[in-house]
Amino acid sequence: MKSIVTLILLCSVFISGDSVAAPAQVGSARNVVLFVGDGMGVGHLKAARWVAAGEHGKLSMDAMPVSGMLSTHSSDSPVTDSAAAATAMAAGVKTKNGAIAMDELLVSVPTILEIAAATGRSVGLVTTTPMAHATPAAFAAHVENRKAMPEIARQMLVAEPDLLLGGGEDEFLPSDQTGCHPQPGERDDGRDLIAEAVAEGYLHVCDKTAFDAVDPHATSRLLGFFSDEGMKRPFSPSLAEMTTKAINMLSTNRRGFFLMVEAGQIDWASHDNDAGNAIADTLGLDEAVEVARKFAAEAGETLVIVTADHETGGMRVTRTSSGKPDEDGPFWMPNGGVFYINWSTTRHTPLDVPVISQGPLSDRFAGENDNTHVFKVMASALGAE
């Protein structure tokens, strides 16, 4: 019976010519790529579509076949922070705002990165924020409070990821060293975690030239910290360039890989009610998603998920000006139309966030789900649940 179902599915896939979706309904995933647009709501996506492609335009991620919505509340608030939301997605539990990969009783819970590594897959984290910031932290560290960033940095290397690319050199260096970037480190235990990692076999890069020179096929472990704190605009390397390097490196493992890519400063720009940068970073995320989609089209067996941890700013997109002094815009569409952005708040909102997906088990993201569902689907896709 199962083989008949498989045959029917394969035939229908063949007729539709959609080779990417072919294994989606019939098998598990070799690879999972999770994109998190920190703070990215439906307003951010609409504004990015209009800037990139006009009124009826689509982003690359819009070509993915399954979309739905996720609720984002934490265990102690209708409005989540990035730590609780990232914990929900990384580990499948609701927790208090501020907690990193611990449940609401502050007991550590295994993360999808740890689970993927235990199956023999390669694992990596990419972000434009500091590496020890809440979203990437919740995939590879367990602490009660996200502010414990030097401890998060220590734990992240204990987790032995194959690759970390982003900002936040400071949390990995002692206070008497500056490393590649001007500010001194923030560790008061005197440890140089970067030197320790290099001694363990990691390649370390901290600028675009060295990053570009990394041979993904000859490098098994890579650390790239491109700033003291958050990466500076224009991001160099870009999120898409980091995603390309990450996928090229991690995909050399025949058992597959798990990769989380965070466009972390959509949130920061939205806290600043800076629509220009919020849109630019959403487009930067879309560029990175396109890299993963191209890889998935060739390699198959890859679950790609694009979502957000929460919405920031209560972004409102309109074709007519509100006339208010704090309005952003006009923003121009390629066809000459204009639009404007107004904001409801400088904080996070309780709004549901979009989730867009393709590949094995992606159909499970249709409709309305809780953000803990992201973990459950990824774990199932990796054959770990």
Ligand SMILES: [Zn+2]
């Ligand atoms: Zn935020």
